[in-house]
Amino acid sequence: MQRIAVAPLAWLIIGAVSLGLAYFLVYPIHVLQILCFMVFAAAFNLLIGHAGVLSLGHAAFFGSGAYLAGILMKTESVTPELALLAATGATLVLGLLMGAIAIRRQGIYFAMITLALAQLVYFIAFQSPATGGDDGLQGIPRGAVLGRFSLESNGAIYLFVSAISLLSLWAIHRIGCSPFGSLLRAIRQNEDRAISLGYATRRYRLAAFVISAGFAGLAGGMKALVLQLASLTDISFFISGEVVLIVLLGGIGVFAGPLVGAALLIGFQLVFVSSPVPVPFVLGIVFVICVLAFPRGIVGEIVARLPAQSPSSNSPAGQQHERPNEGREHSW
């Protein structure tokens, strides 16, 4: 498949510029919400697109990150960057715990375990007094970076979250392009082969899971700062399902996929928030259409139809793909 022949740094600049424009064209808080989900979805894509691992409980990380950041900001009067750091660190640990349990199984069983463990986390959050139960954490202060630069204004929080998001997306991209990323894809395509080459495949998949969890927690923490709210929805199955849909819609395994998916889906929800049609109803329709007609996702379909520059050895151009993760090069 054609590699997008533009240096990542250029993309960073393009991203920064577009974000700058977006600030004036679109309601900034909405842009930030979309950004948070972009990071969340990109982290999820690292897991499913590269490692080929489907997690049905990623809301546990997103929500935990949100709650942790919120709790720290409210009760300890911590600076926002430290709160985010702590949220990320804690979700890394949570990811390690959940992943260590789940990674011993594969495929559907793995997905079911993540679902169950996420439910456990949900119930713990539900019952814990620190999370405010049904009401959630409200009025989370945004604090001041390094104690000096207040994030209360739209502009300040916009700069802060945009910077962190861009850096995170860049980092995720780099991880995908790295030898580690190649190894994940190799393990996904032929695990036995990888094992025979001496790689402890389970550990690599666990590593991918943990990294994905950490970034998801960071995204959740940022969201809590942006909206100044953390609720049970953030840690519920609805969010777990939504991130799957975002990546499916945008394109599994393609870097731009989760970005496009998040922009579309979250953007749609923000625009139609007061419509009488229940959002999940539309999401359900999108889900069904995607699975049946666009399994490669929007960006995936676009990339697949580009003229192939160098046909990869394991996927003849034009072959209909049955599995979501089989035999595809990535346009990373």
Place this chain on the structure above:
Amino acid sequence: MVDLLGLPVTAVFGQLMIGLINGAFYALLALGLAVIFGLLHVINFAQGALYMLGALVAWLLLTEMGLGYWWALILSPLIVAAVGAAIERTVILPLYGRDPLYGLLLTLGVAMMIEYGVVWRYGSAGMPYGTPEALRGVVNLGFMILPLYRLWVMATSIVVCLVVWHMIERSSVGARLRAATEDPAMAQALGINVPALRTTAFAVGAGIAALAGVLAAPIYQVGPLMGQSLLITVFAVVVIGGMGSIRGAVIAGFSLGLIEGLMRLVYPEGTRMAVFLIMAVVLLTRPEKPIGRA
């Protein structure tokens, strides 16, 4: 008054009975899931939505056509089975042969469409459904007082589970269904109508869910999202019982209901978590075995 676990006996048995009733619904839904997964290798995320449809159809039959509970018990499963067959023919059929995770995602989408379609049409509050005349009142078992309707639910669910199990594991129709699962090409070559059997299997799963919905209506009332909270627990039940194993699903369903009832007496905060903890433990300690056979 005798005391058990520091509580009056009637209270203990009362909680256990509530747990068993919940277990009956777990078992019924798990049964449907196991049938569909065992025979179609599709994880039907829409099972909860079909359960809700069963209750909804019962309510509609009552309010729109004046047809009461006993009519609903027969008609609702048939109607919802037809809906299930339609779903299978249209959206599930293209997915056979692909990664089962696709089926999971698709049925999730279908579930969302059904549940929130109902929310759109009828609002998110529930609709009441009364207990049928003949089943009101209580039964005195000596050590506890049991509402007659709950006894009815228990009896019906046990009978349904036994009948379905017998049909699939022991009858010739069931044998053909199982053959179609294990080797569709061969079964088809031998003249078995595999696509029709698949549709039937899905329809049966849907019908069982709907029956559970009708049974549930007088107890839990009819709410658009009544299946949602139930479903994730039922998934855990199916996994514990062994995915695709009908006997396992049923036994696990009743057992877990009972365990939940016990938890509510001993450690109420952990009630909802119990099932998932057990599932995690079971999954980690059980050796991985091929999907399908118990």
